[in-house]
């Protein structure tokens with residue numbers, strides 16, 4: 001009798017930005033020191049841009065919500081948190097963290113015009129073949145006076161260097177998760193949001209150097225030590241790499 005063929009334990013290699021990577025990395029989402037660690041840090045910083053809800057039944061729509069990493073940072077702010085994502089394996093985890101989930105495309109969301117008090121698009125636009133459609137959709141969902149918050153990567157050489165060539169070699173960002181051709185020009189983003197009634201204000205952000213270095217050292221040394229504080233995301237003078245946007249819908 002012939003021996004059974006050995007089962008490969010090597011991860012499959014997928015093209016850059018292939019959404020199936022999120023299935024392969026499904027167990028990483030909620031590991032604070034795992035492959036999506038930086039998404040945890042960014043979720044905290046994004047949530048800080050969201051004020052407490054002004055009324056009852058306030059709705060926050062989280063486009064590309066992934067496994068719902070924003071959810072813990074919204075606790076007590078008074079929103080119903082609805083998350084939209086293509087990846088079912090992530091949505092199962094988002095639902096377990098209290099998010100009402102919709103499996104679908106952020107560029108065609110099955111929700112009514114002007115239904116949302118807040119729309120969040122965290123680390124989503126730079127993964128889309130047409131980010132303009134997602135911006136239009138975010139603005140369609142917002143009620144007049146509603147708030148758009150987002151963060152993304154700029155379409156610059158520096159962003160390619162920092163986020164892909166360096167970032168994807170560190171344990172903070174999964175390798176191959178980005179396709180830099182999809183990175184989002186910050187001026188074009190502001191213009192597109194304005195076309196849809198949202199005046200976006202941008203600011204550059206980055207992980208704090210000291211905290212990130214300490215995190216990297218801890219991460220390299222051991223996995224079973226008690227965790228320290230996670231690195232903070234802090235403002236920086238340039239939007240050339242990573243930036244946040246915040247803007248209110250007119251009307």
Ligand SMILES: C[S@@+](CC[C@H](N)C(=O)[O-])C[C@H]1O[C@@H](n2cnc3c(N)ncnc32)[C@H](O)[C@@H]1O
Pocket residue numbers: 019022039040042043063064065066067068069070084085086087090104105106107121122123124127128
């Ligand atoms: C980098 S993750 C960010 C997840 C989450 N916003 C966070 O910050 O933790 C990008 C997410 O966008 C989702 N995604 C990619 N393309 C999408 C699309 N067209 N519509 C909805 N979700 C999409 C992926 O499945 C993934 O969960």
